[in-house]
Amino acid sequence: MPLSRRSLIARAAQLGVATGVAELVAMLEAVHAAPQDRGPPVPSKPILTISPHVFMIEARDGFPTPENLGLMSNVIFVAGQRGTVVVDSGASVQIAEMAIRQWKAFRNQPVIAVINTHYHGDHWLGNQAFTAEWGPELPIYAHAGTREAIAGAVGIFWRDAMERWTNDATAGTRIVAPQKDIDHGFEMSLGDVTLRIHHYGKAHTPNDLCVEVVEDGVMCVGDVLMDRRIANMEDGSYPGTFETIDMLTANSRTKIWAPGHGDAGPQVVTWQRELFEGIWQSCVKAIEEGVPLDGALAYALKDPRVSSRAAETKGWDRNIGKYVSIAYLEAEQAQF
Numbered sequence: 083m084p085l086s087r088r089s090l091i092a093r094a095a096q097l098g099v100a101t102g103v104a105e106l107v108a109m110l111e112a113v114h115a116a117p118q119d120r121g122p123p124v125p126s127k128p129i130l131t132i133s134p135h136v137f138m139i140e141a142r143d144g145f146p147t148p149e150n151l152g153l154m155s156n157v158i159f160v161a162g163q164r165g166t167v168v169v170d171s172g173a174s175v176q177i178a179e180m181a182i183r184q185w186k187a188f189r190n191q192p193v194i195a196v197i198n199t200h201y202h203g204d205h206w207l208g209n210q211a212f213t214a215e216w217g218p219e220l221p222i223y224a225h226a227g228t229r230e231a232i233a234g235a236v237g238i239f240w241r242d243a244m245e246r247w248t249n250d251a252t253a254g255t256r257i258v259a260p261q262k263d264i265d266h267g268f269e270m271s272l273g274d275v276t277l278r279i280h281h282y283g284k285a286h287t288p289n290d291l292c293v294e295v296v297e298d299g300v301m302c303v304g305d306v307l308m309d310r311r312i313a314n315m316e317d318g319s320y321p322g323t324f325e326t327i328d329m330l331t332a333n334s335r336t337k338i339w340a341p342g343h344g345d346a347g348p349q350v351v352t353w354q355r356e357l358f359e360g361i362w363q364s365c366v367k368a369i370e371e372g373v374p375l376d377g378a379l380a381y382a383l384k385d386p387r388v389s390s391r392a393a394e395t396k397g398w399d400r401n402i403g404k405y406v407s408i409a410y411l412e413a414e415q416a417q418f
């Protein structure tokens with residue numbers, strides 16, 4: 083009879099004391115593989131048409147909860163004559179299974195590659211379902227730094243955190259790391275449509291990839307831009323984000339910005355840039371005047387580019403102070 087999750091954890095703890103780390107790791111993996119502890123299926127969400135070749139399952143919520151089962155980031159499909167490429171695979175095996183189910187019903191065309199835009203777990207924890215469906219050889223592309231993070235401690239952190247945040251709704255999700263490194267300038271033709279990769283250094287993380295769907299004028303930006311959600315900037319850079327936005331704008335003919343969270347549309351780039359400029363310039367001003375962090379936050383909250391976003395932005399109250407403080411620290415380091 084299979085062991086329960088609880089008894090596996092208890093035994094893992096005993097083993098950790100009695101024997102060694104290798105046994106502990108093996109037991110913890112068994113906990114994650116235990117099928118009886120798999121989280122429930124995710125209810126189907128519609129596939130939205132963004133452009134002739136770009137389609138999206140949109141997550142309405144900005145953050146993972148037990149109620150939304152972790153569905154908090156968009157899964158994007160780029161469909162051409164040669165097959166479909168998925169940009170970001172969702173936050174769990176169950177979410178990706180839903181996305182695959184929906185894609186097969188919408189257009190029964192095989193997925194021939196997955197691209198992970200960066201290493202935050204809501205953008206790659208679904209990889210497992212795509213390799214289960216289309217085989218372990220299915221190419222999963224990412225920046226080398228993203229691959230290394232997912233294959234290491236960062237990957238484990240995200241898988242475990244997602245389980246915790248969803249009260250185990252994502253249980254059963256295994257880490258399937260990207261195995262193909264790509265970088266700025268990489269192109270992939272799907273016959274009638276071309277994917278082009280952009281990377282301009284640290285923005286939301288050190289290793290973000292943006293995926294341009296050239297013929298459609300669509301830019302899949304991962305979390306470099308967001309629509310009415312505050313980005314997690316703990317791994318990012320404000321000036322780096324401005325630089326990336328400038329380069330993406332200069333080096334593409336983007337009409338529609340497709341973010342990892344929120345709606346796709348022409349407005350996303352302005353929405354994000356103005357909010358970040360309001361935060362960043364308030365911090366620079368505070369530091370130039372010798373004003374401490376509290377004062378910088380007050381400046382930012384008074385800035386119309388910031389205050390006008392408060393009501394419509396998911397996670398505002400919990401995060402605005404944190405992300406102003408990150409900008410303040412970065413501005414302080416830039417100064418000295």
Ligand SMILES: [Zn+2]
Binds near residue numbers: 200202286305314
């Ligand atoms: Zn992210």
